[in-house]
Amino acid sequence: MTGEGSSIAEKQSAAEKVGTSELKSNAKRVVASGKREFGGAKGAIALMLGSPAVMYYLWICQAYNDGQILLPKSLNASGLSDFFRFCGQCIYEGAYPTRQAWTIFLTFFFVQMLFYVTLPGLRTRGLPLKHRNNQSLPYLCNAVWSFYTSIAIMTVLHVSNIFRITTLLDIFGSLMTVAICTAFVTTFVIYAGIIVFRGKLFDTPHRLSGNVIYDMFMGAGLNPRIGRMLDLKMFFEVRIPWFTLFFLSISAAVRQYERYGYVSPQVAFVCLAHYLYANACAKGEELIVPTWDMAYEKFGFMLIFWNMAGVPYTYCHCTLYLAARNPAVYKWSTEYNVFLYTLLLCSYYVFDTCNSQKNRFRQQIYGQYKPRKTFPQLPWQLIKNPTFIRCANGGTLLTSGWYRYARKIHYTADFFQSLSWALITGFGSPLPYFYPCFFFVVLVHRVTRDVKKCKVKYGADFDEYCRICPYLFIPYIF
Ligand SMILES: NC(=O)C1=CN([C@@H]2O[C@H](COP(=O)(O)OP(=O)(O)OC[C@H]3O[C@@H](n4cnc5c(N)ncnc54)[C@H](OP(=O)(O)O)[C@@H]3O)[C@@H](O)[C@H]2O)C=CC1
Numbered sequence: 001m002t003g004e005g006s007s008i009a010e011k012q013s014a015a016e017k018v019g020t021s022e023l024k025s026n027a028k029r030v031v032a033s034g035k036r037e038f039g040g041a042k043g044a045i046a047l048m049l050g051s052p053a054v055m056y057y058l059w060i061c062q063a064y065n066d067g068q069i070l071l072p073k074s075l076n077a078s079g080l081s082d083f084f085r086f087c088g089q090c091i092y093e094g095a096y097p098t099r100q101a102w103t104i105f106l107t108f109f110f111v112q113m114l115f116y117v118t119l120p121g122l123r124t125r126g127l128p129l130k131h132r133n134n135q136s137l138p139y140l141c142n143a144v145w146s147f148y149t150s151i152a153i154m155t156v157l158h159v160s161n162i163f164r165i166t167t168l169l170d171i172f173g174s175l176m177t178v179a180i181c182t183a184f185v186t187t188f189v190i191y192a193g194i195i196v197f198r199g200k201l202f203d204t205p206h207r208l209s210g211n212v213i214y215d216m217f218m219g220a221g222l223n224p225r226i227g228r229m230l231d232l233k234m235f236f237e238v239r240i241p242w243f244t245l246f247f248l249s250i251s252a253a254v255r256q257y258e259r260y261g262y263v264s265p266q267v268a269f270v271c272l273a274h275y276l277y278a279n280a281c282a283k284g285e286e287l288i289v290p291t292w293d294m295a296y297e298k299f300g301f302m303l304i305f306w307n308m309a310g311v312p313y314t315y316c317h318c319t320l321y322l323a324a325r326n327p328a329v330y331k332w333s334t335e336y337n338v339f340l341y342t343l344l345l346c347s348y349y350v351f352d353t354c355n356s357q358k359n360r361f362r363q364q365i366y367g368q369y370k371p372r373k374t375f376p377q378l379p380w381q382l383i384k385n386p387t388f389i390r391c392a393n394g395g396t397l398l399t400s401g402w403y404r405y406a407r408k409i410h411y412t413a414d415f416f417q418s419l420s421w422a423l424i425t426g427f428g429s430p431l432p433y434f435y436p437c438f439f440f441v442v443l444v445h446r447v448t449r450d451v452k453k454c455k456v457k458y459g460a461d462f463d464e465y466c467r468i469c470p471y472l473f474i475p476y477i478f
């Protein structure tokens with residue numbers, strides 16, 4: 001069945017006549033199908049220890065080995081013990097969690113929390129939550145106010161010499177250590193709070209596997225909050241990672257201007273790229289509310305660590321590479337620069353409008369759609385009369401807009417954004433290419449999980465969707 005031609009209100013009423021028993025049984029199957037992901041407890045331990053190790057290794061290559069891959073033989077080390085001793089020395093010297101780093105990190109963290117609960121914003125509601133009797137949670141979407149207020153405050157602090165933004169790059173290693181430590185502490189505090197206080201603090205336990213390590217990694221709660229409105233998942237997914245990434249790039253631009261008297265096209269590129277991403281997350285915050293991460297993904301180490309430390313301190317190696325060198329080293333041709341700026345902007349357009357189409361469609365179906373005037377509101381971000389499949393379980397699958405051409409074209413676009421961030425640095429170091437390579441693996445994993453989840457949840461209707469839209473990443477190709 002398709003929902004062609006009928007009004008959104010009629011479609012919404014159809015969605016509301018959802019067979020809850022069918023939805024519940026489908027959802028249980030979805031959970032059961034994904035019960036032990038990431039290799040279970042052993043995989044969780046490996047990822048909890050491996051993630052910080054990878055971050056420190058990348059940083060040591062960047063800060064102590066001119067951006068080249070560091071191997072034991074390159075140290076003339078007699079063995080691995082010498083190699084690890086060298087790395088330990090680098091971390092102690094260059095990434096010690098100093099009082100200054102703790103002060104900067106925690107000030108930014110708690111000021112963002114203060115903005116979250118005080119600044120004006122758009123109020124919306126999330127998807128109906130099965131375990132809350134199909135009730136939805138309220139969300140206050142004021143990240144765009146927080147973003148521009150933060151920019152204004154950072155500007156005043158820098159210009160008045162109270163806090164020079166170039167400090168972020170000067171103490172990058174220490175800030176990274178503080179972020180890693182805080183992520184582990186936050187993971188433990190939120191897990192313990194939910195398990196011990198069972199609903200009186202943060203959230204009630206949700207879909208626990210019974211294995212403490214695995215549940216700490218995946219999360220004990222689905223929508224942990226401080227008070228009624230401070231949604232920790234939304235707070236960590238938007239404000240901490242992408243605002244930090246953007247300010248690191250601005251830090252590089254200010255440092256380059258102070259040293260050389262101008263900002264190179266390459267540093268300007270990473271500032272634009274990280275502005276676009278951070279601003280997208282902020283101006284589209286209400287469209288994050290109906291996503292899988294908000295409605296299904298529990299809040300544990302995976303989301304906490306990667307939002308708090310992984311994203312800002314590994315996705316930034318393009319910035320670190322450019323900031324550490326004379327712009328003459330990467331003075332590319334005008335044609336190459338124009339190509340990369342075009343690739344970035346076109347990829348961003350598809351990424352923004354595709355995510356917008358699907359999530360605004362979700363809001364329309366649940367009667368939560370509210371137009372906004374945040375910048376930028378792009379053409380084709382909303383499908384006015386969407387065609388969609390009205391599924392047997394009461395759900396809906398959009399079959400127009402970008403979703404007519406490829407089921408995950410926003411993944412493709414987002415990947416090409418990440419690739420452009422690396423290409424702007426040239427080919428002098430492999431470190432800026434960590435993000436696109438890591439992201440490729442993340443997206444392949446997410447699409448595999450998602451296809452499995454949608455097949456279980458939508459059954460034959462998902463097969464119908466795949467018939468209507470047979471391409472996954474690239475229209476008419478793959
Ligand atoms: N930079 C980074 O580190 C990361 C970036 N991202 C980006 O975030 C964005 C969102 O990614 P993600 O949340 O993983 O994936 P999606 O936005 O694709 O969300 C998947 C869910 O959307 C719903 N859905 C899928 N197809 C349709 C359809 N045709 N009509 C209606 N609903 C549909 C299903 O959920 P249901 O039907 O149950 O509602 C499905 O489970 C992407 O652009 C991705 O690149 C993601 C991860 C990390």
Ligand SMILES: C=C(/C=C/[C@@H](C)[C@H]1CC[C@H]2C3=CC=C4C[C@@H](O)CC[C@]4(C)[C@H]3CC[C@]12C)C(C)C
Binds near residue numbers: 284351
């Ligand atoms: C999984 C992680 C992080 C994921 C986020 C970066 C993305 C998850 C949902 C994404 C978005 C949803 C809808 C949008 C509307 C568009 O108009 C603009 C873009 C966006 C806000 C988009 C942005 C990326 C997400 C927030 C961690 C583990 C890295």
